[in-house]
Amino acid sequence: MVKLSVSEVKTIRSLSQKKYRDALGLFVVEGEKLLEEALDAGFCPEKIYRREEISEEQMRRISSQDSPSPVLAVLRKAEQTDFVLSDSGLFLGLDSISDPGNLGTILRICDWFGIDGVFASANTVDQYNPKVVQASMGAIFRHTLYYCNLEELCMKFRSKGLPVYGTQLDGKNIYKSSLGACGLILMGNESRGLDPKLRELCTEHLLIPSFAGGAHAESLNVAIATALTIAEFKRQNNIL
Amino acid sequence: MVKLSVSEVKTIRSLSQKKYRDALGLFVVEGEKLLEEALDAGFCPEKIYRREEISEEQMRRISSQDSPSPVLAVLRKAEQTDFVLSDSGLFLGLDSISDPGNLGTILRICDWFGIDGVFASANTVDQYNPKVVQASMGAIFRHTLYYCNLEELCMKFRSKGLPVYGTQLDGKNIYKSSLGACGLILMGNESRGLDPKLRELCTEHLLIPSFAGGAHAESLNVAIATALTIAEFKRQNNIL
Numbered sequence: 001m002v003k004l005s006v007s008e009v010k011t012i013r014s015l016s017q018k019k020y021r022d023a024l025g026l027f028v029v030e031g032e033k034l035l036e037e038a039l040d041a042g043f044c045p046e047k048i049y050r051r052e053e054i055s056e057e058q059m060r061r062i063s064s065q066d067s068p069s070p071v072l073a074v075l076r077k078a079e080q081t082d083f084v085l086s087d088s089g090l091f092l093g094l095d096s097i098s099d100p101g102n103l104g105t106i107l108r109i110c111d112w113f114g115i116d117g118v119f120a121s122a123n124t125v126d127q128y129n130p131k132v133v134q135a136s137m138g139a140i141f142r143h144t145l146y147y148c149n150l151e152e153l154c155m156k157f158r159s160k161g162l163p164v165y166g167t168q169l170d171g172k173n174i175y176k177s178s179l180g181a182c183g184l185i186l187m188g189n190e191s192r193g194l195d196p197k198l199r200e201l202c203t204e205h206l207l208i209p210s211f212a213g214g215a216h217a218e219s220l221n222v223a224i225a226t227a228l229t230i231a232e233f234k235r236q237n238n239i240l
Numbered sequence: 241m242v243k244l245s246v247s248e249v250k251t252i253r254s255l256s257q258k259k260y261r262d263a264l265g266l267f268v269v270e271g272e273k274l275l276e277e278a279l280d281a282g283f284c285p286e287k288i289y290r291r292e293e294i295s296e297e298q299m300r301r302i303s304s305q306d307s308p309s310p311v312l313a314v315l316r317k318a319e320q321t322d323f324v325l326s327d328s329g330l331f332l333g334l335d336s337i338s339d340p341g342n343l344g345t346i347l348r349i350c351d352w353f354g355i356d357g358v359f360a361s362a363n364t365v366d367q368y369n370p371k372v373v374q375a376s377m378g379a380i381f382r383h384t385l386y387y388c389n390l391e392e393l394c395m396k397f398r399s400k401g402l403p404v405y406g407t408q409l410d411g412k413n414i415y416k417s418s419l420g421a422c423g424l425i426l427m428g429n430e431s432r433g434l435d436p437k438l439r440e441l442c443t444e445h446l447l448i449p450s451f452a453g454g455a456h457a458e459s460l461n462v463a464i465a466t467a468l469t470i471a472e473f474k475r476q477n478n479i480l
Contacts, residue, residue, distance in 0.1 A: 109464060219377075
């Protein structure tokens, strides 16, 4: 049995906070399957801790889960590369998504539907947050999330003549709109929706209709709305 | 300031467990908005606790949330009425859904899309579980969940000549299938999918295709899959 030093335990635990992940360039992954996907995707392990090598009590101390997995790894974060916008592809822009479970689920949806790139405002929850990593079910390793200024991003799409789609309450029924195969789809914050400045920069405004006519249900969860929106783009463009 | 007795606190806390909710016929709702929706839907409050009336420390003791809401109410559960199957309508059957967040989100989706009734296997998480109530955002108060034997339910639909749709990996592309306006849609457990016995009882097998061709993404979250499935039924039947 290997015994972890106090400072090693402290360092691993500190990685639950963004500032330490940023300072050290590291993040944590728990679970055999997730770790395997990370390694498959080319992530470099700094250190791997397995239950057969360290005590259960120590595993519990370094784990952020209620019931720790048999393996926990500290991995090096991917370098954020510059994104070069091409003239085609369907992209997603996330404005101020604050719930890590939502962000992880959204990345999983993008993985499923083959979205070409995902952008997020700087105040969106960190992609290396442990809850995002877990909820993404490995999608995080295959999709780099580009944190950027979304207003500037919208301008880049517009300057190339590409549409910027906003989803909100006063838009046009998405099922009765003609959707292109390329462009940027913006999704807004869980409670506030899209920032008014971003709304103004959209070239098309879409709405997911409610059969109940909005009489009761007030909103869809942002991950659900993202899934419905992307599925309709893919369906209309016949690439499903 | 009212001071709650030890036994009162204990009773409220016990309602986080199904056996006490069943025995007492009560459940807990936290938050002003949720409580308002419960009262609007005709639920009877046994007792309402407000932060201005009891101490914050007591509020923390009776709350199941990390940061307690300013109001917590103990409500009487709705009586489970018998369900009489008509010849029309679109229904959802949930097989062994175990995550309360998923169940709450699914009820919210049913509310949004106007599903006519929701059924669940007896081993599906309890609709009055506090996490289900919170995640449903009030949908729980407007949609009774009928716990029943899903195999018998399938037989009832079939005997009326109504289709039973299963969603699984070997089905037919949902976007290339012709979907009816009526019938029963079955969704399976988070990790095991639909029970084999239920699969056999389906009259149609549907699949939500992945653009990535299943190369990476292995599955969609069950709430996401439910949303995509129901939306496609509603879209094709032009009632959105």
